Amino acid sequence: MEFFGEVLAWYGDPANWTGNDSIPVRLWEHLSLSVASLLAGLAIALPIGLYIGHTGRGARLAVAVSNIGRAVPSLGWLGIAYPISTGLFHRGGIGFLPAFIGLVALAIPPVVTNTYTGLREVDADLRETARGMGMREFQVLTQVEVPVALTVILAGIRVSAVAVVATAPLAALVGGGTLGSYILEGLALSDEVRVFAAAVLVALLAILTELGFAWLQRRAVSPGLARPKDQPFAEPAQAAGPGALAS
Amino acid sequence: MIEGQPFFRIDWVIDNLDVLSRRVGEHLLVTVIAVVVGFVISFALALLVRRYPRVYGPILAISGILYAIPSIALFVLFIPITGLSLLTAEIALVSYTLVILVRNIVTGLRGVPAEVIEAATGMGYTDGQRLWRVELPIALPIIVAGLRIATVTTIGLVTIATLIGMGGLGYLIVNIGVQRRFPTATITGVVVVVLLSTLVDLALLALQRRLTPWAKAREA
Numbered sequence: 001m002e003f004f005g006e007v008l009a010w011y012g013d014p015a016n017w018t019g020n021d022s023i024p025v026r027l028w029e030h031l032s033l034s035v036a037s038l039l040a041g042l043a044i045a046l047p048i049g050l051y052i053g054h055t056g057r058g059a060r061l062a063v064a065v066s067n068i069g070r071a072v073p074s075l076g077w078l079g080i081a082y083p084i085s086t087g088l089f090h091r092g093g094i095g096f097l098p099a100f101i102g103l104v105a106l107a108i109p110p111v112v113t114n115t116y117t118g119l120r121e122v123d124a125d126l127r128e129t130a131r132g133m134g135m136r137e138f139q140v141l142t143q144v145e146v147p148v149a150l151t152v153i154l155a156g157i158r159v160s161a162v163a164v165v166a167t168a169p170l171a172a173l174v175g176g177g178t179l180g181s182y183i184l185e186g187l188a189l190s191d192e193v194r195v196f197a198a199a200v201l202v203a204l205l206a207i208l209t210e211l212g213f214a215w216l217q218r219r220a221v222s223p224g225l226a227r228p229k230d231q232p233f234a235e236p237a238q239a240a241g242p243g244a245l246a247s
Numbered sequence: 248m249i250e251g252q253p254f255f256r257i258d259w260v261i262d263n264l265d266v267l268s269r270r271v272g273e274h275l276l277v278t279v280i281a282v283v284v285g286f287v288i289s290f291a292l293a294l295l296v297r298r299y300p301r302v303y304g305p306i307l308a309i310s311g312i313l314y315a316i317p318s319i320a321l322f323v324l325f326i327p328i329t330g331l332s333l334l335t336a337e338i339a340l341v342s343y344t345l346v347i348l349v350r351n352i353v354t355g356l357r358g359v360p361a362e363v364i365e366a367a368t369g370m371g372y373t374d375g376q377r378l379w380r381v382e383l384p385i386a387l388p389i390i391v392a393g394l395r396i397a398t399v400t401t402i403g404l405v406t407i408a409t410l411i412g413m414g415g416l417g418y419l420i421v422n423i424g425v426q427r428r429f430p431t432a433t434i435t436g437v438v439v440v441v442l443l444s445t446l447v448d449l450a451l452l453a454l455q456r457r458l459t460p461w462a463k464a465r466e467a
Contacts, residue, residue, distance in 0.1 A: 003327050071444050073403030074318075076437035079420040083254065083430030166317030170407075173425050183323055187410060192327050199320035206317045 003193070010197045021181070023201075029177035030205065034165045037100055041107025041160060049115025049156075053149070054141050062116040069109020074167040078102035082174045099171030099178075106167055107160040114156025118149030151221050158213035166206045169198075179205070256431045267419075271439060274415035277408060278401045278447075281337055285344030285397060292345070293352035297378075303353060310346035318343070318407050326411070336408040343404060344397040351393025355386030384459065391455035398451065399444045406440060416440050 010016065016023050048065075052058045081102035085093035122145050130144040146153070169180025182198030185191070260267070296303045313321070321339040329335045359382045367381045383390075409417030416436045424433025 070399060071403075071441045072437060073406045073440055075406045075417060075420055076403075076433075076440060079424055079433040080437055082425055083428075083433065086428075087254065087430075162315065166319070169317065169319045173421060180319060183319060184410075187323070195323045196327055199323045202320040203316045203324070206320070207312070207315050210315045 003196075006193045007197045007200070010193050026177060026179050026181060027201075029171075030165075030168050030179045033096065033099055033103065033171060033176060033178060034161075034168050037103035037168075038107055038157075038161050038164050040100070041104045041164070042111060042157065044104070045108040045111035045160075046115060049112045049153075050119065050141065050146075052112075053116040053119025054137070054145060056120070059116070062112055066109050066113035069106075069113070074106055074163065075170055077105045078167070078170050078174060081105065085174075095175040095177070098174040099168070099176030102174075103164050103167060103171070107164050110159040110163070111153075111156045114159070115149070115153050118152030118156075119145050121152065122148045147222055148225060151217060151225070154213070154217040154220060158210065158217060161213055162206055162210050165209045166202070169202050252429075254430055255434055259429075259431050260435055267435070267439065270414060270416050270418055270436075271443065273413070274402070274405050274417075274440075274443065277333070277336060277340070277405050277413055277415060278398065280333075281340035281401050281405075282344060282394070282398050284337065285341045285401075286348055286394065288341065289345055289348035289352055292349050293356065294378075296349075296353050297356055306349060307346070310342075310349060313342040314346040316342075318404050319410065322407060322411050331412050333413065335411060336405075336413045340401055340404055340408070344401060347397045347400065348393050351396075352386070352390050355389035355393075356382050358389060359385045387459050388455060391451060391458075395448050395451045399448055402440060402444045402447065406436070416443075 011023075019025075049062070052062045078099060079102075081100075082098040085098035085101055087093070089097065119141075126144060126148065127140060130140045135143065168176075168178050169183060171178045172180035172184045179198050179202050182194050183202070186193075186195035186198065292306055296306065316324075318339065321342060322336060325335045325338050329338065363381060363385065364377065367377045372381065405413070405415050406417035406420055409415055409421050416439055419432045419436035419439075423429050424431075424436060
């Protein structure tokens with residue numbers, strides 16, 4: 001109990017609310033890094049996923065991307081981004097940049113995989129009907145395929161967003177700040193209070209991200225496509241294969 | 248990266264094969280403990296769900312929340328209680344396997360066709376016999392699929408356990424590669440992690456095919 005008192009005291013300590021190492025600064029680093037990485041990741045992954053899903057061309061690329069995404073650990077992305085970034089930019093390549101590169105790489109695979117899978121799962125008859133109604137390919141994509149596949153696409157974005165927010169603390173290893181710097185400093189100084197207090201913040205941030213995107217996913221899906229409430233939770237076809245957690 | 252240093256030094260890898268194999272050993276040990284313990288707990292929970300289907304929702308919700316906690320946070324949250332120990336690392340790693348394993352074991356058991364269960368009951372199987380001789384063999388491919396995902400995920404997560412002093416391949420990636428600015432170690436660590444995941448994944452797939460010779464490969 002005494003320990004939790006110390007943790008609460010840490011949150012209330014005015015020293016943690018001003019200066020370069022304050023909670024607002026670390027939180028801002030954490031959020032700005034996460035948002036920038038997610039947006040950049042989406043800008044790369046969505047067009048690729050949409051193209052592959054719509055045309056069916058390059059499906060092997062999609063599979064390869066998702067396999068690599070599963071195999072390389074989150075720490076691995078940051079570790080590899082670091083020498084690349086410092087090699088290209090020397091001193092300038094420490095801090096935000098390696099963390100950004102690593103997190104973008106982390107954000108891409110789930111979005112490519114889910115966008116591709118979502119579009120592929122759209123009923124072929126539906127696509128044919130849309131074409132028969134005189135829709136252009138682009139209209140078929142934006143007005144039929146994407147709305148129908150939206151849940152799956154958003155699920156991929158949610159996985160990426162949570163992964164980015166959850167991995168951002170590791171940016172502290174490469175000088176990128178974030179709430180993770182409290183954890184690393186705390187570990188180095190054996191300051192369990194600081195480690196614990198920061199870990200709770202990181203966990204809350206990730207859970208809020210998860211819940212926020214889950215809410216978005218429910219809101220954004222056309223009511224006509226929403227699954228009835230009493231449908232069983234388990235989907236054997238998905239649970240059987242890798243990526244079962246993506247939906 | 249230190250100025251003028253080559254990006255990758257194969258000679259370092261060759262000189263340090265003994266270190267590398269030791270790190271692989273550490274990595275595998277931490278992984279195997281987590282997956283085995285996680286499987287035992289998940290199996291028990293799945294049996295509970297088989298008997299009382301109502302508990303499935305809450306179990307999924309709790310394991311889902313655990314899964315949503317970032318690994319770096321979960322690895323350090325128990326330090327005040329269990330210190331910088333293997334136990335602290337395993338608590339986090341086991342927590343992450345639960346949602347994957349419980350879901351796949353339950354899904355596998357629920358996928359057994361009702362006629363099959365009825366036939367088994369009609370032949371006079373007791374509940375336990377039916378579980379072990381009929382339901383589990385049929386569910387095995389989906390259970391092993393879950394085991395594969397859980398194992399590959401765990402191998403990746405163990406890299407982060409180096410932050411709480413567990414060594415493993417994360418030690419090469421972080422403690423040597425990043426902190427001493429030696430990219431060779433980082434790249435080697437990542438490549439070996441990927442190789443390890445792939446090999447273990449294939450080994451589990453081979454095991455599943457041996458155990459279920461009647462099932463055509465139906466995994467993705």
